[in-house]
Amino acid sequence: MSELLQKGKAAKQAAKTLGQASTELKNKALQAIADGLSANHTPILAANKQDVERAKAANTSAAILDRLILTEQRIQDMVTGVKQVIELADPLGEIMESYDRPNGIKIDKVRVPLGVIGIIYEARPNVTADAAALCLKTGNCAFLRGSSSALESNKAIVKVVQEALTSVGLPATAVQLLEDTSYETSDQMLQMNQFLDVLIPRGGAGLIEHVVKNATVPVLETGIGNCHVYIDEAAEPTMAVNIALNAKTQRPGVCNAVETLLVHKDWGVESLNKLISALNEQKVKVRACSQTKQTISDLDAADESDWATEYLDLTVALKLVDSVEAAIEHIDQYGSGHSECIVTENEQHARKFLNEVDAAAVYHNVSTRFTDGFEFGFGAEIGISTQKLHARGPMGLKELTSYKYILQGTGQIRS
Structure with missing residues (x-):
């Protein structure tokens, strides 16, 4: 089985467990992630150095290099972002609306996870930690496909995240990194409807346009900023x-x-x-x-x-x-x-x-x-949406949820 299918299947299975995890357990995992990022800043920076040196050798633009480079401060910002997510209210289980029908049926509209979120992004290894934290808090599995330019950085961060998940009894497969960064595999991911519930592209106009045009999985579109x-x-x-x-x-x-x-x-x-x-x-x-x-x-x-x-x-x-x-x-x-x-x-x-x-x-x-999830008080953000469905602007916790209707009665049947 290919890496893509193997990890996709594992994510779908992990989503069942993560979606039922208590707020206390998820916050415990987030604290373990924050502690792990702090404790492992040296290997993370060493991995990032490999990516940066490779990018410089390829004459990568200054703008992309700025997105790629990690520093002690940027790792600390990642830690701060994860800790902020701990402090935010868990949106899952929130009763958004509740009403009684004349026939006695009680209807609740309840916030639930999206499921497995596929995130395709360029450079920016900080997105790896941000996405993991936000997905975890909302009971979603994060299926990450970063760019080849940040592969070593992303691998180091995901290693810390998976160790933290395991340490609290949650499945490590709740956050996974697709290490095959080929375009062919990425295009297959866009149509992996059996395992992915939604895709979020983060990057330049070319990447976003490609995902929107070629995906059969529903897309939460982030946009460029002119x-x-x-x-x-x-x-x-x-x-x-x-x-x-x-x-x-x-x-x-x-x-x-x-x-x-x-x-x-x-x-x-x-x-x-x-x-x-x-x-x-x-x-x-x-x-x-x-x-x-x-x-x-x-x-x-x-x-x-x-x-x-x-x-x-x-x-x-x-x-x-x-x-x-x-x-x-x-x-x-x-x-x-x-x-x-x-x-x-x-x-x-x-x-x-x-x-x-x-x-x-x-x-x-x-x-x-x-215009930033951190500045809006959302904690870390999964991206900034310039579309109007289903989210707009910085996408925080609530934007990573859906809802379902729960109906309760006393034996009513429809005539």
Whole structure:
């Protein structure tokens, strides 16, 4: 039996046990995972070093390297994320609705696990720990297919997770890593309906598009982040510059980093110059529209493709617009439905932007970098959904559940 089928079958069997595990036992396993990650940081970092050296030899881009690299702090962040999940309420068994029918039947709508969740992701070994923790807490088995670039890191993390599961009496097969990272095996996984209940792709546009187009297993789609900050004519200059800088430079290689700055033409030449200077100081390359270049001529010229580009590096597109309506129209045309921000002191403009922009997260005077399960108080996240079914935005515990109806009666039959 192939690795794919063997592990898929084992995950399906483990899901029955995990779905019935008590909150106390799951939290005990999560604590063991957190302790294991802390205790094994040295072998995890050693494994990650192998992946990073191989990636550098292959001339991997700086953005991908940033996602791949683990540090002591990033391992500690993983530990913190797992511990936060312990503190969160267990959603399983929650009675979402309850009502009595006139014929005496009592109906409860109860939250239950999805079952076995297949997660296909690129680089980012932290996703391995995040996914394991969230799936475990929600009674779901995690069937992980990371990229070849992070294979050694993922193997080291999954080893820690499986040892933790075994130590508390839960099946190690509740979290499994597909070590065969070939495209052929990955494509087979997309159609493994007999073992997988849902797929979640995390990565670039190409990966997500491939999964959505080729999977027969239901897909919870995460999306790219072509995010915008619109600086309104009524924006306070210092706040606007700080938000734009944070959204672009705090971590440019992630999906909630801003890629296009839309600036009202009447915000002021002095404020615009301060924004450009601040971006230049942070080594950000600005690709500007023709109207902006009339004011600041030494900027690179933007073309049509820039408005649709997720750079994931220290590059940003900049366009002057005539109104909040024009900003919304631009976002409607080029945005990816991820995270969009308006900076303004005009409450009417803010309300219009918040109401009319169609995105998973819409901000007023806040950096887009906060679209994150950790920052939303969800603990770690499984991904950020830009679709509308069945989840949207950062996907935490409740987004990894379904529900069933439980009906109880006293012998009623239908006439």
